Amino acid sequence: MGRIAFDEMCSTVTRAFVNAGMSEDKALRSARVHTESSLDAVYSHGLNRVPRFVEYLQKGWVDADAEPTLLRDMGPMEVYDGQRGPGILNALTATDRTLELAAQHGLAIVALRNTTHWMRGGAYGWRAAEQGKILIAWTNTESCMPAWGAKDTRLGNNPFVMAVPRKEGPVVLDMAMSQYSYGKLQTTRLKGEQLPYAGGFDVDGNLTTDPVAIEESRRILPTGFWKGSGLAIMLDILAAALSEGSATHQIDGIDQGSCTGCSQIFIAFDPDRLGTSEHLQQAVNGMVDYVNGSQPADPNRAVTHPGQNTVAARMDQQKNGILVDDDIWREVVSLAG
């Protein structure tokens, strides 16, 4: 594991994207989000995801030049077709448009259909909250998880983001509907470890912490068992319905890698426009203090609020450089070369 400075990583990733056919401007904007994700220690959708995104561009699964087009204008709600353009750029456009509409109307929603993988959902939450806005956003995905009580994978993990601004640093939740990602299973397996809690069923239908057994059965666990299963179904239906786009069963039919053709929702509130900024700060600071003041189960481990660990990782890596897997870094450098 080496450490790479933010600017070096960002310019290297930009060159990799330009080499794969993106314009300089689009490559830079995409690369910045990948780099920020790695900076925030969300490596899976940061640097580590660059080779796969390049592959999707090369296969034509992502259209480097496509721009979202307005399908429907309903005042505080707009619907866009992402035209299978780069998922990060489509999601940035959707986020920024939602914030713009929220500044006008107090609240707003943008639904985006036919887009591609947005990488780290939290990116859009941080972006909104750092501009003083509240964001609720989610995406559907291809299936990767069985519904509760099922053996075959028919649900997406449908990441869900909630972000609230706060003077001392936003509070941001970014959660998928599976208890663990396949990425987490892989890294746990490579370390020869067990998951901290049960992450799925083995082929015999027993709950297990063994990543190998879950990779074999493909029976990854919905977060909270039946609850995450139900929530994944609802998020999927709503994303597809409101964007007039594809639900998970249809994304499975597209079959061009992860999230190609997916549907996304961005809901924003502008506390300034709504006149609730002061109350918001009271609520968020009150609850943050309450949670942080909890009696820890492990005296050496503070109780944190959503986003707190992200800020800690970011500050560390801003100072010391961003941790990279050396093999992946070499691969990206080669794509950029």
Place this chain on the structure above:
Amino acid sequence: MGRIAFDEMCSTVTRAFVNAGMSEDKALRSARVHTESSLDAVYSHGLNRVPRFVEYLQKGWVDADAEPTLLRDMGPMEVYDGQRGPGILNALTATDRTLELAAQHGLAIVALRNTTHWMRGGAYGWRAAEQGKILIAWTNTESCMPAWGAKDTRLGNNPFVMAVPRKEGPVVLDMAMSQYSYGKLQTTRLKGEQLPYAGGFDVDGNLTTDPVAIEESRRILPTGFWKGSGLAIMLDILAAALSEGSATHQIDGIDQGSCTGCSQIFIAFDPDRLGTSEHLQQAVNGMVDYVNGSQPADPNRAVTHPGQNTVAARMDQQKNGILVDDDIWREVVSLAG
């Protein structure tokens, strides 16, 4: 366990509420929601909750006559103060107003502060979906669950509802942020059974399926561990912020039973107004069929979509009468007498 017909239960509960000081009309509207909850096999917030609601009326924790007042009108968003009126009536008013605004604007949000326990959150989801609308709604609560990594209870279980209309019957999710409720711990303990999955930590910090050990430690488990903990925090902050109402730490300060003074959010979409009705039906039917067509882990147990078991219970109890705990039924009859 006996069985009571819908009309008999509804009129008995109505008389109990009238005896506790509610007007005939308000008593009937509240009683109908309690009865419908029992009909749908959500006994905990149906008939079984009637004695406690009567107690709250008698203590003055719920104001039988109070009506919600409009605090803020922002077009598709309105904020109300519930004045600590009956939680069901306030939530019905908020739901109906949200649907009305959604019919005008396509989407709408009502935030309700200073209300009281809405009983079964799903009631409002079913109500909206049966009128062809999409509803997302949640409430915060007093604290009853430790944050992830904490020993003391500082989070509400903050029930969250998502409902989507469907010609063949709505799809409705109604989930609290704890893996199990204290009610479920109690019924499991009374049967001398273990929970099907770990529901909390014992006093030594070990995950356990033993309801007695969890009741002792009060360390009930957030659904999906850190994920349900994070989601509970976000839902709480948003409910309080948007309604200019109380967050969980402030509800704890009120200390007048469960949910007194809580904050609620109702977000609705009108698919007809948005012109997305047809696409919605495709998305919801497509995913319902996909999920229901899953390969079941237990060949004797079909894989269901959210709300499917509710419909089955409802149909059974409409035909055969509503199951009641005999002691509770006698208590409610006595309150009505």
